[in-house]
Amino acid sequence: MFECIDRRYCFGCVGIRLKATMTMRLLDLFITSSIPVAKILLITGIGFYLALDQVNILNQDARKQLNNIVFYVFSPSLVASSLSETITYESMVKMWFMPLNVLLTFIIGSFLGWIVIKITKPPSHLRGIIVGCCAAGNLGNMPLIIIPAICNEKGSPFGDPESCEKYGLGYIALSMAIGAIYIWTYVYNLMRMLANPGGETAINSTSSTMPLISPKVEVGEQVGTWSKVKQRVSSVAEKINLRTIFAPSTIAALIALAVGLNPLLRKLLVGNTAPLRVIEDSVSLLGDGAIPVLTLIVGGNLLNGLRGSGMNKSVIMGVVVVRYLLLPILGVFIVRGAHYLGLVTSEPLYQFVLLLQYVVPPAMNLGTITQLFGSGESECSVILFWSYVLASVSLTVWPTFFMWLVA
Template identity: 25%
Template structure:
């Protein structure tokens, strides 16, 4: 009887620890919905757009710099190696699930690749930081006194890897399909008209710039074309008509055969040339955004003891600066959830993806993938690949499998002119369903972590 009673108390504890943090986030999201809803219009959408820019350029970098720099060191970074590995593993498993969904649910052919991508790439940034911040808000947290510092450090490292994948792999995978290019191109003309609207126009979706402010300014001549497909189909014809700058440079170099660079270009293999042309059109430079710059600075300062003693700590000469950044970092969690509420208030767009495919993606991403993630993480723990006794480390690894698709998909889809309405509608429904799926899996995670020694 005593054992049974303690088990009931154990159930109440896990329920409180798991559900209350999410209820806090849900409350903030509901406030955002009420403020941005069309019927109330208490706060205009342009204000939410400015708030998302503040999160991107100020609140999020401050959070990363404060907590990551404080906890990182050369030894710790060596112990955290499984975090980027887990991002890649979760993405790979998610893409395989997306391929299975695409085969079973049979979406329209032009959205086959989109189904695979959107199932595979999850939100490893703002949403995870908000969950960690909410879980660690109470003093009696399951994860100890260093809860938020360590949790934010783990999430920041994972986010850096995820952003690298999005700006390289996802960017190219989201290019318009070659065989449906004419249809997509007609849709892009409509989108271009919308993009020429004033910056504060309410008809522009908040989703498109929620995690990439100023995205419209990054458009290139090739971003809305099937660039890779055309390059690899016929690089000579494509490069002559579509990449004149490169060809003009090569013509100049051919006029100077004495130049070693000219000889190298003349001898360049066809496949190498194709890869080079694609690499030159990859927006890697966009990786150096404020959050990733803050991550790099925190890693550099945190791993150099002398610099760390100057910046971090109560007795540090620059303690006043880190305290100021810490104050601004406190606005990150409520701002992220308010912006999410503003996005949800816009409602879902029309989608040609189909109900069966939409449900298949929701089930695969939010219910099946987290179950697989539990097996992957605890198998890695059994093989002694993880930090022993660190519950927050396990919690962050598990959460990487349970989040909805990255909000950055909306910006990428808009930039590439591919599945724009479908991405918006799917992200809307994913975040609605995630309120329930994350609650369910949070209870499971907390039960597992409370049993973990």
């Protein structure tokens, strides 16, 4: 056994070894975190190629038809399959803070997006896109790839890989379902109002006009307080278009929650021994198509954006600063503050997922929304492209810090 004679040299050797180990861990984490981003960029490149005039496979009409399929089939199937497989009553009680945490990311992001609009002064048709990109994060496919990759890394602070991946995917499934509800209720309608203050937007995919605000507004007479309250509630109910709130993904999430929280339905539909498992398998198979098709559409829309979207660089920079700097910083204070107050359990993986919700790039569904609106799809694709290019850095630096913080 080697015995150290001079302690100074021993401490120096230990310091060098620690620095080398930290450097290797950082390099491994960088590679792990970059893989999901690289996959998305590669598929985006394929979509870009298919949209070229020389190829003309993924032209504008094809992208609109694919968006319809994503909107009505693929996205609802992905939400339903992921949520029903992992959510139970016990896990919902444990993770009650997550819906609030996701809502905070949307509200804070919207406020920061409004500040970006005030600073950059973009054209009116881009205001909804900017707020949407700042508010709605990719709570689905990015974490679905990141969490298993981190869990299977050697020396992961989240325990054995099998348990880590099982519980981590459960957290991500709930996060994805909640995000889908907020996107198709809060963000969808917010983008419509900002893009068209008049309250109406034509949705090309259905060739119909779906007004967010109905023209009928009743003015009450001098009546009692209770009557005024009822009249105000009735007026608000008339203004809301339920078809825009209960989008297919929202309905799928509600159905999946009902299945997951009902033991009888869960035994019938979920699991390898379920009598009706063929239904779950079919829905899961359809859901697997959501991520690649969404990414191909973004790549196809990017072609028009690069040809001359007129996108101001300050807008892209503003979205990047909000998503990769301001939101993560605020997220650390919110999640750690909630843990300090006893609102969040001390489980490191759960806290890590909550923190991760503040640093993911903009949601891919934003491309679908702009495609449905028939306006701003190329500009949205440019923002998404650069956001995902820079995500390779953000999703390496911040997760490293988050793991150090919660472990």
